[in-house]
Amino acid sequence: MNSTETVGNAAIDAAAPENGRPVPFRGGGFSPKRVRFVAPVVFLSLLVLWELGSRSGFISPLVMPAPSEALGALGDLVRSGLLFKHLSASLWRLVIGFTCGTLLGLTVGTLIGLYSLPRATFAPLVAALFPIPKIALLPLFIIWFGIGEGSKIATILFGSFFPTVIATYGGIDAVDRSLIRMGQSFNLSRAAIIRSIVLPSALPAILSGMRISASISIILLVAAEMIGAEYGIGAYVLLAGNLMATDQLVAGVAILSILGLTVSWLISCAERYFLRWRV
Amino acid sequence: MDLKIRDLTHRYAKLEVLRKINLTVESGKIVCIVGPSGCGKSTLLRLVGGLEQPTEGQVIQMGEPPEGSLNPLTYIFQDFALLPWRTVFGNIALVLEGHGLGKAEITKRIEDVLARTRLSEFANVFPKQLSGGMKQRVAIARALVVNPAVLLMDEPLSALDSQTRELLMDDLVSLWERERFTACYITHNLNEAVRLGHEVVILSRRPGEIRETVSIDIPLGERTAENPELMKTQNLLWNMMREEALTADRQLTET
Numbered sequence: 001m002n003s004t005e006t007v008g009n010a011a012i013d014a015a016a017p018e019n020g021r022p023v024p025f026r027g028g029g030f031s032p033k034r035v036r037f038v039a040p041v042v043f044l045s046l047l048v049l050w051e052l053g054s055r056s057g058f059i060s061p062l063v064m065p066a067p068s069e070a071l072g073a074l075g076d077l078v079r080s081g082l083l084f085k086h087l088s089a090s091l092w093r094l095v096i097g098f099t100c101g102t103l104l105g106l107t108v109g110t111l112i113g114l115y116s117l118p119r120a121t122f123a124p125l126v127a128a129l130f131p132i133p134k135i136a137l138l139p140l141f142i143i144w145f146g147i148g149e150g151s152k153i154a155t156i157l158f159g160s161f162f163p164t165v166i167a168t169y170g171g172i173d174a175v176d177r178s179l180i181r182m183g184q185s186f187n188l189s190r191a192a193i194i195r196s197i198v199l200p201s202a203l204p205a206i207l208s209g210m211r212i213s214a215s216i217s218i219i220l221l222v223a224a225e226m227i228g229a230e231y232g233i234g235a236y237v238l239l240a241g242n243l244m245a246t247d248q249l250v251a252g253v254a255i256l257s258i259l260g261l262t263v264s265w266l267i268s269c270a271e272r273y274f275l276r277w278r279v
Numbered sequence: 280m281d282l283k284i285r286d287l288t289h290r291y292a293k294l295e296v297l298r299k300i301n302l303t304v305e306s307g308k309i310v311c312i313v314g315p316s317g318c319g320k321s322t323l324l325r326l327v328g329g330l331e332q333p334t335e336g337q338v339i340q341m342g343e344p345p346e347g348s349l350n351p352l353t354y355i356f357q358d359f360a361l362l363p364w365r366t367v368f369g370n371i372a373l374v375l376e377g378h379g380l381g382k383a384e385i386t387k388r389i390e391d392v393l394a395r396t397r398l399s400e401f402a403n404v405f406p407k408q409l410s411g412g413m414k415q416r417v418a419i420a421r422a423l424v425v426n427p428a429v430l431l432m433d434e435p436l437s438a439l440d441s442q443t444r445e446l447l448m449d450d451l452v453s454l455w456e457r458e459r460f461t462a463c464y465i466t467h468n469l470n471e472a473v474r475l476g477h478e479v480v481i482l483s484r485r486p487g488e489i490r491e492t493v494s495i496d497i498p499l500g501e502r503t504a505e506n507p508e509l510m511k512t513q514n515l516l517w518n519m520m521r522e523e524a525l526t527a528d529r530q531l532t533e534t
């Protein structure tokens with residue numbers, strides 16, 4: 001891209017008359033576009049490089065298993081039917097925890113964004129609790145919610161709750177007040193103003209908050225599953241680590257990556273659908 | 280329905296913005312309010328429509344709004360205030376929600392108002408795709424759909440270029456000739472005031488007081504840009520305002 005531009009400028013330079021110089025171009029840029037196929041190509045080349053490195057002995061199998069070995073471990077997992085068990089256990093926790101955390105976060109964020117007393121009450125609480133690593137609280141959660149599903153879901157719930165609160169009230173703070181005044185001038189009810197003006201305005205901020213809270217949820221999912229879980233990707237990775245089965249470990253990590261990619265893709269779809277008015 | 284503004288005074292903290300405004304907006308008439316920038320025109324309009332409470336004085340509705348008026352006092356804003364995520368149709372639908380109208384009735388009213396403002400072909404377009412002039416036409420359609428008693432217009436043409444402004448002024452004139460709407464029209468542009476106003480009220484610099492009220496008897500339809508009598512009125516207004524504008528320009532916003 002850059003090189004063709006330079007060539008183009010050089011061509012114009014040559015054509016410029018004596019004593020004159022064309023005004024150099026200095027605009028453009030600052031607007032990333034969607035480029036297809038780059039991401040898969042990057043992923044594939046990294047994998048191929050890695051595989052070649054392993055086969056040639058450049059990467060010792062003790063340090064890092066070859067991608068093909070990890071793929072083999074993944075194959076075993078599929079054939080034994082354990083993949084489904086691990087994945088369904090994890091997804092279930094993730095979906096419940098993330099959904100509840102997001103809904104609660106939206107509610108509290110909206111309250112903070114709109115009303116003085118909740119803002120005075122919750123905003124400092126959120127600021128105080130958000131930075132605490134939820135993993136550190138896991139033992140407490142286990143005492144409160146039990147060693148079973150309760151503590152795991154609670155961890156994910158709290159993990160996705162705080163970023164959602166912050167994104168939501170930040171988004172509401174940024175809503176164009178002249179639109180709200182317009183709503184009032186047409187006698188719209190408070191509920192209608194919130195539903196039709198405030199929340200749609202805040203949606204871009206809420207969706208980008210969701211990107212963060214979803215990733216945090218996956219991190220916490222794995223951490224929570226490392227304690228007292230029979231099934232789940234986290235349990236599988238922990239076991240592989242304990243047995244020094246690096247091929248299984250990499251396979252488990254790959255599943256997590258794919259999970260992250262899928263979630264990110266889903267949110268992109270939601271953004272493209274809900275924010276289509278922006279383009 | 281007439282609007283009576285009685286002894287209206289308004290202060291923001293210690294800053295006095297409006298002083299003892301007395302004014303009547305008669306049904307079927309357009310009252311233009313002109314004044315130097317910062318003299319409190321927008322504030323006056325917010326007080327008139329009940330978006331803000333006056334420090335002293337009252338705004339009184341005389342008589343009943345027309346049958347079926349969903350929002351007697353309806354604003355048209357300088358910055359259009361359209362929701363960017365809703366189409367033209369959706370933006371107009373917004374102000375019909377919550378009145379217990381059926382879906383079919385809402386659609387009928389919107390189609391009717393779009394036809395009246397010649398916007399029918401733009402029903403499914405987003406604001407972003409429209410020019411400034413078209414956006415303000417949509418905002419006017421949205422204001423008309425609620426069947427208002429008085430239109431409160433705050434510099435509705437100030438965000439537009441001068442050609443578009445001419446076109447929209449013509450639109451407003453023909454709209455008034457068809458519908459005889461009542462309006463309180465704020466502007467800082469004297470040409471708009473003499474083209475559209477049955478009455479022109481001149482405010483002083485801040486604190487805004489009524490300096491002068493000028494009635495213009497020429498029918499709206501005959502007020503072309505070249506009309507010499509109109510030019511004379513405009514010059515007269517400018518001479519009255521000139522001094523105020525000069526001083527207002529040097530006024531500080533904070534006291």
Ligand SMILES: Nc1ncnc2c1ncn2[C@@H]1O[C@H](COP(=O)(O)OP(=O)(O)O)[C@@H](O)[C@H]1O
Nearest residue numbers: 291296315316317318319320321322323485532
């Ligand atoms: N909400 C507000 N709080 C404090 N001061 C305000 C507020 N709104 C307007 N003002 C001040 O009141 C004065 C009049 O403002 P405004 O009515 O917008 O003037 P105009 O529309 O005639 O230009 C200005 O000096 C402005 O700074």
Ligand SMILES: [Mg+2]
Nearest residue numbers: 320321322434
């Ligand atoms: Mg103003």
